[in-house]
Amino acid sequence: xxxxxxxxxxxxxxxxxxxxxxxxxxxxxxxxxxxxxxxxxxxxxxxxxxxxxxxxxxxxxxxxxxxxxxxxxxxxxxxxxxxxxxxxxxxxxxxxxxxxxxxxxxxxxxxxxxxxxxxxxxxxxxxxxxxxxxxxxxxxxxxxxxxxxxxxxxxxxxxxxxxxxxxxxxxxxxxxxxxxxxxxxxxxxxxxxxxxxxxxxxxxxxxxxxxxxxxxxxxxxxxxxxxxxxxxxxxxxxxxxxxxxxxxxxxxxxxxxxxxxxxxxxxxxxxxxxxxxxxxxxxxxxxxxxxxx
Amino acid sequence: xxxxxxxxxxxxxxxxxxxxxxxxxxxxxxxxxxxxxxxxxxxxxxxxxxxxxxxxxxxxxxxxxxxxxxxxxxxxxxxxxxxxxxxxxxxxxxxxxxxxxxxxxxxxxxxxxxxxxxxxxxxxxxxxxxxxxxxxxxxxxxxxxxxxxxxxxxxxxxxxxxxxxxxxxxxxxxxxxxxxxxxxxxxxxxxxxxxxxxxxxxxxxxxxxxxxxxxxxxxxxxxxxxxxxxxxxxxxxxxxxxxxxxxxxxxxxxxxxxxxxxxxxxxxxxxxxxxxxxxxxxxxxxxxxxxxxxxxxxxxxxxxxxxxxxxxxxxxx
Ligand SMILES: Cc1ncc(C[n+]2csc(CCOP(=O)(O)OP(=O)(O)O)c2C)c(N)n1
Numbered sequence: 270x271x272x273x274x275x276x277x278x279x280x281x282x283x284x285x286x287x288x289x290x291x292x293x294x295x296x297x298x299x300x301x302x303x304x305x306x307x308x309x310x311x312x313x314x315x316x317x318x319x320x321x322x323x324x325x326x327x328x329x330x331x332x333x334x335x336x337x338x339x340x341x342x343x344x345x346x347x348x349x350x351x352x353x354x355x356x357x358x359x360x361x362x363x364x365x366x367x368x369x370x371x372x373x374x375x376x377x378x379x380x381x382x383x384x385x386x387x388x389x390x391x392x393x394x395x396x397x398x399x400x401x402x403x404x405x406x407x408x409x410x411x412x413x414x415x416x417x418x419x420x421x422x423x424x425x426x427x428x429x430x431x432x433x434x435x436x437x438x439x440x441x442x443x444x445x446x447x448x449x450x451x452x453x454x455x456x457x458x459x460x461x462x463x464x465x466x467x468x469x470x471x472x473x474x475x476x477x478x479x480x481x482x483x484x485x486x487x488x489x490x491x492x493x494x495x496x497x498x499x500x501x502x503x504x505x506x507x508x509x510x511x512x513x514x515x516x517x518x519x520x521x522x523x524x525x526x527x528x529x530x531x532x533x534x535x536x537x538x539x540x541x542x543x544x545x546x547x548x549x550x551x552x553x554x555x556x557x558x559x560x561x562x
Numbered sequence: 563x564x565x566x567x568x569x570x571x572x573x574x575x576x577x578x579x580x581x582x583x584x585x586x587x588x589x590x591x592x593x594x595x596x597x598x599x600x601x602x603x604x605x606x607x608x609x610x611x612x613x614x615x616x617x618x619x620x621x622x623x624x625x626x627x628x629x630x631x632x633x634x635x636x637x638x639x640x641x642x643x644x645x646x647x648x649x650x651x652x653x654x655x656x657x658x659x660x661x662x663x664x665x666x667x668x669x670x671x672x673x674x675x676x677x678x679x680x681x682x683x684x685x686x687x688x689x690x691x692x693x694x695x696x697x698x699x700x701x702x703x704x705x706x707x708x709x710x711x712x713x714x715x716x717x718x719x720x721x722x723x724x725x726x727x728x729x730x731x732x733x734x735x736x737x738x739x740x741x742x743x744x745x746x747x748x749x750x751x752x753x754x755x756x757x758x759x760x761x762x763x764x765x766x767x768x769x770x771x772x773x774x775x776x777x778x779x780x781x782x783x784x785x786x787x788x789x790x791x792x793x794x795x796x797x798x799x800x801x802x803x804x805x806x807x808x809x810x811x812x813x814x815x816x817x818x819x820x821x822x823x824x825x826x827x828x829x830x831x832x833x834x835x836x837x838x839x840x841x842x843x844x845x846x847x848x849x850x851x852x853x854x855x856x857x858x859x860x861x862x863x864x865x866x867x868x869x870x871x872x873x874x875x876x877x878x879x
Contacts, residue, residue: 341630384659391630393658396650402620403655406627406635409612410588414631433651436620443615 275328275338275417279360286492289359290320294521295548296355296368299555302541304372307380310518310531311425312352314489315454318514321495322421322452323356331361334388340418341391341407345400346425346454347381348533354378354387362389365562398431400424401451405437408449408509419503422451427459430468435480441509442481449509450502451482455489456518458529477511489514490521522547564764566729570668572707573725574599577636579708580715581607587715590625590637592618598638598668598725622648622663626655629662634715641667641683641724645690653693656720660695663721664714670700670724671811672839672856673761673849682844683724688816690722691789697721698789699742700810700818702763703732706786709740717742724760726811728849731764734784745792751779754867754874755799755806759785759818762809762837768860769809773867780867788818793825800830805874807835807866811858814838833873835866 281289293316301307322342330336344353351371358365363377370376377386381395392403404422411418428434441449455473457464464470474484483505487498495514502510518532519525522544536544542552580587581603588610589603595613604611614621618639625635637644644667645652656663667686674682690698697717701707707725714721739746748763749770758766763784770780781803783795800806806826810818819836826832839856853859 392626392655392661394654396654399619399623399651399655402623402651403627403630405620406624407630408627409624410628410631410633413588413609416631433617433619433623436615436617437624440614440617440620440624 277325277327278330279324281324283492286320286324289324290317291548293320293352293355293359295545295550295555296359296365296559297351298536298541298544298548299552299559300351300355300368300371301535302538302552303369303556305535306372307351307535308348308533309351309535310458310525310528311346311349311454311456313522313525314456314516314518314520315349315352317490317492318452318454318495318516319352319356321492321499323360325496326499327421328418334362338418340421342421342423343391343400343404344382344394344423346397346423346428347395350378350380350382353382357387357389365559368559369556397425397428398433401434401437404449404451405441405446408441408446409444412446412448418448420449422449424451424453426453426455426457426464426470426473429453429470438477438480438482445507446509447506451509451511453511453513454516455513456516458518458527458532460529460532462529473513481508483508483510484513485510486513486515489516564731564733567704567732568726568729569701569704569707570599570725570727572701572704573638573666573711573723574602576708576711578602578606580712581610584634584715586632586634588612588628588633588635590614590621590635592616592621592639592643594639594668598666600638618643618647619651622651623655625663626659626661634662634664636664636666638666638668640669640681641686642669642681645683645686645722649689652696652720657693657695660719662718665720665722666725667722668725669727671726671760672844672852672858673811674727675849675852676846678846679843684811684813684839684844686722686724687788687810687812687818688820691816691821695719696789697787699787700724700759701786702760702784703730703734705732705734705736705738706740710786713740713742726761730761733764733767740786743787743790743792745783745785745787745795747781747795748784749780749782751781752802753779754871755781755783755803756809756863756867757783757785757796757799757806757818757822758809759788760811762811762858765858765860766809766863769863769867772860772864778867778871785818785822788821791821791825793829796822796825797829800826800832805833805870807837807863807870809837809858809863812838814840833870835870837862837866
C-alpha cells in the first residue's frame with residue numbers, strides 16, 4: 270500500500286499547524302478550568318509536537334477509529350490527557366463539547382485515558398513506563414504482517430526512570446524495529462522537581478544510541494524542525510528512532526513556563542483567564558466555542 | 563498408580579496445535595523456552611515466536627501491543643513473575659483495556675520443589691481473581707491443560723492459566739469434556755462436596771475413595787475455571803451435599819476456597835473447610851515432601867471432611 274493512501278487526514282501547512290497549536294492550547298486551559306483538576310504543564314509544553322503528529326504526520330480516520338490501516342500512537346504518559354483529548358476532539362474523533370466533561374462523572378473522558386470509554390485511545394494508560402512496551406509489541410506485530418503502519422510511543426522524560434521503559438528500548442533496538450518511533454517530551458520536569466535533580470537521565474541521546482537506536486534532538490516548539498525530525502525518523506532504516514523533543518513545561522504561558530508546580534494542577538478561573546488572554550481569547554469565548562461544536 | 567504427565571506439557575502441545583490452526587497465535591517467552599515448554603511452538607513456528615529476554619514487564623505489555631492488531635499472544639514465564647512482577651502491567655494495560663492477552667503461568671504451587679519459595683507461585687489465584695476482566699483457569703492434568711489452552715484462544719480477553727512443574731497424575735482423558743467456566747463433577751455423591759483444582763483434584767478423588775470406605779459419599783468437583791466461577795454447580799453442591807471442603811495448591815486467602823465461599827455464603831450457606839497453604843511461604847524439598855508437609859494430601863482433605871461433617875446441619879434449609 271502506498272503511503273499516500275493512508276496519510277494524515279489534515280496535512281496542514283505551517284500556518285495551519287501554528288493556528289491549530291494555538292487552538293489546542295486554548296482547549297487545554299479551558300477544559301482544565303472547567304474540570305478543576307488535572308495536569309496543565311506537560312500538555313501545554315507538548316502541544317506543538319502533538320499538533321504536528323495529529324495534523325500532519327499520523328495516518329488515521331476520525332470516523333473510523335479502528336481503521337485497520339491506521340498508524341498507532343500511545344500516550345505512555347497517561348496524565349497528559351488534556352493534550353491527548355484536545356487533539357482527538359480537534360481531529361474529529363468526538364465533539365469538542367466532550368472536552369467540557371473532562372474528568373466528570375457523566376463524561377467519557379477519564380482523568381487518565383481509558384480505551385473502553387474514549388474513541389481514538391488505543392490502550393488505557395496512567396501507570397508510567399508501559400507505553401513503549403505496548404508500542405514495541407504493535408510495531409513488532411505490524412512488521413510481522415508486512416503492514417506499512419508506523420507506531421509512535423509518546424513518552425515523558427520522567428518515565429525513563431522506570432526500568433520497564435529500558436526493557437522496551439533494549440528490545441526494540443535488538444529487533445531493529447524501524448517502524449517504531451519514540452517521541453519524548455523532554456521538559457526536564459517531573460513531580461518533585463527537575464529530572465536532573467530528582468534522578469538524572471542525561472546523557473539521554475547517548476543512552477538511546479547505546480541501546481542501538483537512532484536519536485534525534487529537536488526544539489519541541491519549532492514546528493518545521495519537528496516535522497523534519499519526523500521525516501528523518503521515517504527515513505531511518507534498520508533502527509528505531511527516538512525524537513528527544515526539548516520542550517518547556519507550561520509553554521508559552523508567562524507564569525507557567527518551566528515551573529514544575531504546574532505538573533499536576535489546573536489553573537484557577539483567574540489564572541485561566543490570564544492564560545487565555547495570553548493566548549488571545551477569553552474563557553467565555555473559548556468555552557462557548559467548545560460547547561457549540 | 564495413574565499415568566503421570568506435566569500440565570506445562572499440555573500447554574506446550576496445545577500451543578503447537580494452535581499454531582497450526584490459527585495464524586494469529588503468537589508466543590512470547592522470557593528466557594524460559596524449554597522449561598515452560600513453548601519449545602514445541604518455537605520449533606514449528608519460529609516466525610511467530612518472540613524471545614523477550616529476562617524482561618517480563620516488557621513481555622506482558624508487548625503482548626498487549628500485539629493483541630491490538632489482532633494477534634492472540636500467549637506469553638509464558640513462571641507464575642511467580644507473570645502474576646507478581648507484571649501485576650501493574652496486567653492491571654492497567656491488559657485488564658483495564660480488556661485486551662486479548664493469554665498468560666501462561668508455569669511453576670505454580672509448592673510442588674515446584676527444590677527451587678524453594680521464590681519460585682513456588684502460590685498467590686496467583688487471589689491476584690488474578692481480583693482483577694476485572696481477567697479469567698483464571700487452573701487445569702488438573704495434562705489433558706485438561708491442553709484443552710484449557712485451546713479454550714483460552716477462543717475466549718475473548720485476558721486469561722491466566724496456571725501450570726505446574728512436576729509430573730502429576732492424569733485423571734481425565736482426551737475426551738473428557740472441558741467447558742470454560744463450567745466445573746465438572748468427576749464423582750457423584752450427596753454427603754459432602756470436595757471442590758478442587760489443579761493437582762488437588764487427584765488428591766480429592768483419593769480422599770473420596772477413603773471416605774467411601776467409611777460410608778460417606780463424597781461428590782468431587784473439578785473446578786478448573788476459578789473465574790468466572792460456576793455458581794450454579796456450586797450452589798447445587800451446597801444444597802445437595804450440605805458441606806464443602808475446598809482443596810488447592812495455593813495460599814489459603816483469596817484463592818479457590820475464598821471463591822467458593824463467596825458463592826456459597828450468598829446462595830446457600832453450608833459449613834466449609836479449606837485445604838490450602840496456611841499463609842506461609844514455601845521452601846526447598848522434594849515435591850512429595852512438600853505436598854505432605856504443607857498439608858496438601860488426600861488425608862488432609864479427609865481430615866477436613868471429618869471436621870466439616872461434624873458441623874453439617876441435620877437438614878439443609
Ligand atoms: C508507575 C507510576 N508511578 C508514579 C506515577 C505518579 N506520577 C504521575 S506523573 C509522574 C512524573 C511526572 O514526570 P513526567 O512523567 O516527566 O511528566 P511531566 O511532569 O513532564 O508532565 C509521576 C511520578 C505514575 N503515574 N505511574
